[in-house]
Every structure is written in C-alpha cells, then in structure tokens.
Amino acid sequence: MIVLNGGSSSGKTSIARALQESLPGTWLTFGVDTFIEALPGRGDSLKSGISYGPDGTVVVTEQYKRLERAWYSALHTLAHSGANIILDEVLLSGGEGQRRLQSAFDGVPMLWVGVRCDPEVAAARECSRGDRVPGMARLQASRVHDWVVYDIEIDTTARYPEACAQLLADFVTSKRYSPVETE
Numbered sequence: 305m306i307v308l309n310g311g312s313s314s315g316k317t318s319i320a321r322a323l324q325e326s327l328p329g330t331w332l333t334f335g336v337d338t339f340i341e342a343l344p345g346r347g348d349s350l351k352s353g354i355s356y357g358p359d360g361t362v363v364v365t366e367q368y369k370r371l372e373r374a375w376y377s378a379l380h381t382l383a384h385s386g387a388n389i390i391l392d393e394v395l396l397s398g399g400e401g402q403r404r405l406q407s408a409f410d411g412v413p414m415l416w417v418g419v420r421c422d423p424e425v426a427a428a429r430e431c432s433r434g435d436r437v438p439g440m441a442r443l444q445a446s447r448v449h450d451w452v453v454y455d456i457e458i459d460t461t462a463r464y465p466e467a468c469a470q471l472l473a474d475f476v477t478s479k480r481y482s483p484v485e486t487e
C-alpha cells in the first residue's frame with residue numbers, strides 16, 4: 305500500500321492517477337474523497353457528519369469516525385486479499401492520524417509519501433478548481449505533516465503530477481523499497 309498524505313489541493317489525486325500508469329502492475333486508488341463521496345449528500349448533508357468552518361477547518365462527528373473505521377477495515381481486507389492500493393489521505397491530526405492508519409492496516413506493508421506544496425500555490429489551485437471550501441489548502445498545507453514520518457517526500461509546487469509520479473515509481477521499483485510484489 306502506498307499512502308499519499310498532503311493538504312487539500314496539494315496534488316495527491318493527480319499523482320495517484322499518474323502513479324497508476326507509471327507503476328508496474330495494477331493499482332487501485334481510494335482515499336478520503338472516495339469515502340466522503342459515499343456519505344449522504346456526498347458530504348454536503350447534516351447527516352454526513354462532516355462540516356467545514358468559514359476558515360476551512362474541518363469538523364467530524366463520532367458517527368463519521370465510526371464509519372471511517374469501518375471503511376478502513378474494508379480496505380484492509382482488500383489489501384490483504386492481494387490488491388495493490390494507493391491511499392489518498394489528508395491526515396488532519398498529523399502523526400496521530402498516521403498511527404491510526406498504521407494500526408488499521410496492521411500487517412500490510414505501507415510506503416508513506418508526503419505530498420507538499422507551497423501554501424500560496426495550493427490556495428491558487430483551490431481557488432481555480434472551485435469545488436473546495438476556500439481556506440482549506442492554506443490551513444492544511446503544513447499541519448497535516450506534523451509528526452508524520454515519511455519514506456519519501458515530493459513537492460508538487462513546480463513539478464507536474466506525471467513527473468512526481470515518475471519519481472515515486474522509480475523509488476518504489478528501486479531496490480530501496482518494495483511495498484508489494486510487482487509484476
């Protein structure tokens with residue numbers, strides 16, 4: 305399993321999609337967006353358990369956390385059944401979130417990737433995409449990395465997703481790290 309962690313609009317999903325093309329073998333990609341998409345109102349309903357403050361802060365309910373644990377448990381089964389997974393995450397609580405994921409995916413080899421982007425550049429991307437709460441990109445840019453330990457970090461500020469993915473694919477297929485059997 306490859307975990308991409310970075311703030312909103314840092315470029316994780318774009319890298320995940322490019323990485324699927326660059327890596328040997330077939331990889332599935334899921335992430336917090338996949339989970340939110342499955343919630344009532346695609347996350348835009350009081351019943352979804354996720355809400356956003358005017359400054360881009362994200363608040364989740366206990367019910368959201370319970371469902372998220374169930375979601376990770378399903379992904380754990382998928383990974384254990386032999387699927388190669390790229391997980392696209394925003395660890396709002398930094399290192400604590402990393403420990404939570406490590407325990408949810410106990411026994412699954414994990415490669416941790418920090419996806420960084422200059423906060424101003426991420427904010428500009430956020431503004432032009434228009435489907436995100438303004439402020440999240442700047443707010444999350446550095447704090448999601450607090451106390452997270454990575455195998456490799458990538459800066460997308462001035463690098464296209466395909467180039468980032470190639471760097472990662474080279475790292476994964478090099479002798480330095482092999483999270484799963486590749487074809």
Ligand SMILES: Nc1ncnc2c1ncn2[C@@H]1O[C@H](COP(=O)(O)OP(=O)(O)OP(=O)(O)O)[C@@H](O)[C@H]1O
Pocket residue numbers: 310311312313314315316317318319337392394429430433436460461463464465
């Ligand atoms: N390396 C890059 N260079 C320029 N633009 C990029 C780059 N990566 C992503 N973008 C653009 O930034 C926007 C957000 O990208 P993407 O969805 O990959 O980010 P994300 O980190 O997955 O965001 P979120 O966590 O909010 O889902 C998109 O419009 C995308 O085209």
